[in-house]
Amino acid sequence: MTGLDGNIAGKSIIVQGFGNVGYWAAKFFENNGAKIIGIGEHDVAAYDPKGLDIEALFQHRAEKGTFRGFGSAEIIEEPIKLMERECDILIPAALERQIGLKNVKNIKAKIIGEAANGPITPDAHDYLVSKGKVVIPDLLLNAGGVTVSYFEWLKNLSHVRFGRMSRKWEEAGKDKLLTLVEENAGRQLTPQERRAVIHGAEEHELVYSGLEDTMIGACEETRATAALKNTDFRTAAIANAIQKISLVTTQSGQMFL
Ligand SMILES: NC(=O)c1ccc[n+]([C@@H]2O[C@H](COP(=O)([O-])OP(=O)(O)OC[C@H]3O[C@@H](n4cnc5c(N)ncnc54)[C@H](O)[C@@H]3O)[C@@H](O)[C@H]2O)c1
Structure with a gap:
């Protein structure tokens, strides 16, 4: 996520849902310098234009079972109304069909990121796009979970954890390289410096790396198709997916069975 710092810092964010997806989305936004001004749950929403402390809010809800009584935050009794407040980015991360024709005209966010599955109805989506909003x-946005499930499937096929065969070999290669660099530079690295460079990737680091690469690739492909076809990101992502299925089906000979 560090590559996003410049874009996300200072942006105001509203998140609907404080479960697995909503909590982590809020955490990552906060860690990258964004201001989480509202979080909605099934009973109430908490709103503070100065920004909510996500970990403190999480602890408060874990203890009290509600956002009520959290610092100076305004409590919104009809939580769906939170999504209509001014913000840069709105993240529906709870349920499907949360933005429909009955409330879409009140959505003020410039960017709406669908972290939940199907939170925007098709008509509401078209309305948002017609108003120049980015959906x-x-x-695309919540594909990280299935991407890592795919990595798990790959691992299960080989019965070997990622990096097991290559980690020590890579560390030994980097060790030799550093020795050469030290000889030429005329300076010995400290043990900490040496360890920082040599350290071979742990399995979770490889998974994060593969996930980042996959998601960046998918974003770039979607953006390119949207520009080429002059269409929105949903249509572009669906077009790319259908094209991939078509390609795999053709290449595997399924078309000719
Ligand atoms: N968990 C994943 O890996 C994953 C991956 C991709 C997509 N999704 C999708 O993201 C969404 C959330 O999944 P999750 O895993 O975070 O579920 P979750 O059950 O952990 O969290 C959902 C949260 O939404 C809250 N909620 C329920 N009704 C609400 C309402 N009316 N307004 C506001 N909040 C409400 C719940 O109390 C809960 O805290 C679902 O649509 C799910 O399909 C999840």
Whole structure:
């Protein structure tokens, strides 16, 4: 997520849902310098234009079972109304069909990121796009979970953890390289410096790396198709997916069975 710092810092964010997806989305936004001004749950929403402390809010809800009584935050009794407040980015991360024709005209966010599955109805999506809003579709935005499930499937096929065969070999290669660098530079690295460079990737680091690469690739492909076809990101993501299925089906000979 560090590559996003410049874009996300200072942006105001509203998140609907404080479960697995909403909590972590809020955490990552906060860690990258954004201001989380509202979080909605099934009973109430907490709103503070100065920004909510996500970990403190999480602890408060874990203890009290509600956002009520959290610092100076305004409590919104009809939580769906939180999504109509001014913000830069709105993240529906709870349920499907939360933005429909009955409330879409009140949505003020410039960017809506579908962290939940299907939180925007098709008509509401078209309305948002017609108003120049950017909708990042669930198909793209929340694909990280299934991507890592795919990595798990790959691992299960080989019965070997990622990096097991290559980690020590890579560390030995980097060790030799550093020795050469030290000889030429005329300076010995400290043990900490040496360890920082040599350290071979742990399995979770490889998974994060693969996930980042996959998601960046998917974003770039979607953006390119949207520009080429002059269409929205949802249509572009669906077009790319259908094209991939078509390609795999053709290449595997399924078309000719
Ligand atoms: N967990 C994943 O890996 C994953 C991956 C991709 C997509 N999704 C999708 O993201 C959404 C959330 O999944 P999750 O895993 O975070 O579920 P979760 O059950 O952990 O969290 C959902 C949260 O939404 C809250 N909620 C329920 N009704 C609400 C309402 N009316 N207004 C506001 N909040 C409400 C719940 O109390 C809960 O805290 C679902 O649509 C799910 O399909 C999840």
